[in-house]
Amino acid sequence: MTENVKPKLETYLPPPIIALVKHAGERASELAMGVYLVGGVVRDMFLERPNYDIDLVVEGDAVRVAHALANESQGKLTTHSRFGSANLRYPDFSIDLATARREIYGRPGALPTVKPGLLADDLIRRDFSINAMAICLMPQRFGDLIDLYQGKQDLKRKLIRILHPDSFVDDATRILRALRYEQRLGFRLEANTEVLLRRDVPMLGTISSDRLRHELYHMLMKEPKPEKVFTRAEELGVLKQLHLSLKDNGWLDQKFARTRRLYKHISLATVYLCLLVYDFNETELGQVIARFNLPTTMAEAARHAIRLKAKLHELDEPKLKPSKIYRFLRPYSAQAIRANLVATESPVIGEHLKLYLTKLSSARPSLNGDDLLKMGISAGPQVGEMLTALHNAKLDGMVKTRKEEEEFVRSLRSGCP
Ligand code: CTP
Numbered sequence: 001m002t003e004n005v006k007p008k009l010e011t012y013l014p015p016p017i018i019a020l021v022k023h024a025g026e027r028a029s030e031l032a033m034g035v036y037l038v039g040g041v042v043r044d045m046f047l048e049r050p051n052y053d054i055d056l057v058v059e060g061d062a063v064r065v066a067h068a069l070a071n072e073s074q075g076k077l078t079t080h081s082r083f084g085s086a087n088l089r090y091p092d093f094s095i096d097l098a099t100a101r102r103e104i105y106g107r108p109g110a111l112p113t114v115k116p117g118l119l120a121d122d123l124i125r126r127d128f129s130i131n132a133m134a135i136c137l138m139p140q141r142f143g144d145l146i147d148l149y150q151g152k153q154d155l156k157r158k159l160i161r162i163l164h165p166d167s168f169v170d171d172a173t174r175i176l177r178a179l180r181y182e183q184r185l186g187f188r189l190e191a192n193t194e195v196l197l198r199r200d201v202p203m204l205g206t207i208s209s210d211r212l213r214h215e216l217y218h219m220l221m222k223e224p225k226p227e228k229v230f231t232r233a234e235e236l237g238v239l240k241q242l243h244l245s246l247k248d249n250g251w252l253d254q255k256f257a258r259t260r261r262l263y264k265h266i267s268l269a270t271v272y273l274c275l276l277v278y279d280f281n282e283t284e285l286g287q288v289i290a291r292f293n294l295p296t297t298m299a300e301a302a303r304h305a306i307r308l309k310a311k312l313h314e315l316d317e318p319k320l321k322p323s324k325i326y327r328f329l330r331p332y333s334a335q336a337i338r339a340n341l342v343a344t345e346s347p348v349i350g351e352h353l354k355l356y357l358t359k360l361s362s363a364r365p366s367l368n369g370d371d372l373l374k375m376g377i378s379a380g381p382q383v384g385e386m387l388t389a390l391h392n393a394k395l396d397g398m399v400k401t402r403k404e405e406e407e408f409v410r411s412l413r414s415g416c417p
Contacts, residue, residue: 006143033060109206274339304336
C-alpha cells in the first residue's frame with residue numbers, strides 16, 4: 001500500500017514552500033502532467049535535517065509548469081529550454097524544476113545522453129536509494145511516497161546503496177558522493193555497494209578535472225568534518241587513486257579539527273587544501289593542481305604553504321623582532337600562513353605566525369608619503385626608505401601615536417632615529 005507522508009511534509013517544509021509545491025501540483029495537473037518532490041529534500045525530511053533545496057521532477061514539461069507557477073507567485077524565473085529545466089528564485093529559497101529524464105550512458109565518466117522520460121526513469125538514474133525517493137504533489141495524490149528502491153528502509157538501516165551494479169562505472173563521482181553521505185549522515189556503505197565501489201575505484205580516472213574539483217569543493221566546503229571523508233577515502237583506496245601521494249595518516253584528523261577551532265569566521269576550504277598537500281613537493285603539488293584544475297588563488301595558497309613550510313624553522317627564534325617577522329611572512333598568502341599555524345608544533349613559531357595574522361599584517365603608520373613631503377622631506381627614494389623605517393618602528397612598538405610618528409621622522413631626518 002502506498003504510504004502518504006502529507007502531514008510529515010507539511011510539518012517539515014515552511015508554509016510558503018508548502019504553498020508553492022501545492023500550486024506546482026495543481027498547475028501540473030491542469031496541464032495533464034505529473035510533478036514530484038525528489039532527491040535530497042525527501043531524504044532529509046525523513047532524517048529531520050533541514051534542507052530547503054527544493055528539487056521537483058515533472059513528467060511532461062518542467063518549463064511550462066515553471067511558467068505557470070511564476071505567473072502566480074513572486075519568483076524570479078530562469079529557464080533552460082534545451083535541458084527542459086527551470087529555476088524559480090524567492091528571497092529565502094529556490095525551487096529547481098526538471099523534466100523527468102532517461103539517461104543513456106555511453107563512455108564511462110562522460111556525461112550521459114538524455115531523453116524525456118517518466119518518474120521511474122528519472123529515479124533509476126540516481127545515485128543511491130536514499131536519494132531516489134519522490135513525493136507526489138498532484139492534488140488527488142498529494143503526499144504519496146514513491147519509493148521504488150527501498151530508500152526509506154535504507155534510511156532506517158543507515159545504509160548507502162546503489163541502484164544497479166554499474167552505477168559507479170556510469171558515474172564515478174558517486175564514489176566520492178557515497179563517502180560524503182556516509183560520513184555526514186553517520187551511515188555505512190551497504191555490503192555489495194562497498195564491494196562494487198572498491199572494484200570501481202579506478203573509474204575515477206575517467207572523471208574530468210572540473211567534475212573532480214566540484215566534488216572536492218563539496219567535501220571541503222559543505223561537509224562539517226571533511227577529514228572523516230578523507231580517512232574513509234584512504235581506507236577504500238580512493239585517496240591514492242586521486243593522487244599517489246595523497247594520504248591520511250591520522251595527522252589530518254587532528255589538524256582539520258584544529259583549523260575549525262582556530263578560525264571561526266573565515267571559509268576554511270583553502271586552509272584544508274593546504275594541509276592536504278602539506279607534505280607534497282612542488283612536482284606533486286603541480287600534478288594535484290592540474291588533476292583538479294584548481295583555481296589560481298587556491299593553487300597559489302597551496303604553493304605558498306609548502307614553500308613557507310620549508311623555511312618555517314627561521315621563525316623558531318624567541319626574540320625575533322616583529323618587523324623581521326613581518327618582512328619574512330609578507331610574501332606569503334594569508335591562507336598559507338594560517339595553514340602553517342595549524343601545522344606547526346613549535347609554540348614559538350606558532351606565536352609569531354599568530355602575531356602576524358592578528359596584528360602585524362594590518363599595522364600601518366598613519367603618516368603617508370604626502371605627509372612626509374609636507375613635513376619638508378624632499379621627494380626621492382628617501383621618502384620610501386623613511387616610510388619603511390617608520391613602518392618597522394610601528395611594528396616594533398617604537399611609535400604609537402601620530403605625534404610619535406612625526407617625531408620619529410624628524411629624528412630620522414636629523415640623522416638620529
Ligand atoms: N544525483 C545523482 N548522481 C549524481 C549527482 C546527483 O543521482 N552524481 C541525484 C541524487 O538523487 C541527488 C540529486 O541528484 O539527490 C540532487 O543532487 P545534489 O544537489 O548534488 O544532492 P542532494 O541530494 O541535494 O544532496 P546534498 O546537497 O545534501 O549533497
